[in-house]
Amino acid sequence: MEVVERVYSGVDVAVQHGLYEFLRRDFGVEVVSTPATKGLPFVDSPTPTVLSASLYLVVIVGGLLWITVGDLKPRAKEPGWLQALVLVHNLFCFALSLYMCVGIIYQAIVHGYSVWGNAYYPHHREIIMVLKRSTRQITFLHVYHHASISVIWWAIAHEVPGGDVYFSAALNAGVHVFMYGYYFLAALLRSKPKLRAKYLFWGRYLTQFQMFQFMLNLIHAYIIIKMKMPMPQYLVKTEFYYMISLLCLFGNFYFRKYIKSSKGDKIE
């Protein structure tokens, strides 16, 4: 019997199961399925991602204990090494986000994707906050988001590494270009509050942009569910509820930072 190897995603298996049976029965062709992302580091098994997310939680909880037990106050003046680390970190993340955003959009164009409605088929082939002792920034929102998002994206890379997932990946990378640009400027102008207020007035618009992205992802997930598009339903439903949770948390953040606070934006 002829053996043909095909890469697959969870979607593909469901869609093409009948075809594989037909090939086996009528043509004597055995199709061997291989995940599209097989062999990629961190994708085959969830263990490295779950371990990294757990390590992240251990470092955050350990860091909070270190700050609390030692009764450490936020640093009035940061040591030079910490300033340099924050600047290099933000610059690196800024460049990486830009590379990812442009790269994903480029691939989407090359594969003739439309904005939405692209099913995946196999042929398409903080530590910073702890060091700064900035307990103000170590919020439930921040820790929940960073501990969970890596596991969610592991599942996406494993199950559907293509199709419409390009959209939220490109959008999020684009948002992160601005976010790390913002953090870079905030760190650079730390001792110059007037300049910081002048050049970082757009912080609130950045938060709105983040919430707009969650809203778009929510609408997108809703459409996929309603149109019964060939995507693993548990992943789309996870996206749907995850976006609702982020909208609530960011709504609360926005209200407390920009509306309720009598001082207004912290950077002023």
Ligand SMILES: CC(C)(COP(=O)(O)OP(=O)(O)OC[C@H]1O[C@@H](n2cnc3c(N)ncnc32)[C@H](O)[C@@H]1OP(=O)(O)O)[C@@H](O)C(=O)NCCC(=O)NCCSC(=O)CC(=O)O
């Ligand atoms: C404007 C925001 C981007 C950030 O709001 P913040 O209140 O955290 O920002 P801020 O104005 O206090 O930021 C200035 C302070 O951050 C410090 N800072 C600099 N670089 C940093 C870094 N890489 N990580 C954390 N803090 C950093 C600066 O030195 C400065 O400290 P000092 O004041 O001591 O001088 C907001 O929209 C936001 O995202 N808020 C949610 C909080 C959060 O955790 N966001 C990031 C992950 S969520 C995410 O990523 C969602 C998404 O996908 O879009």
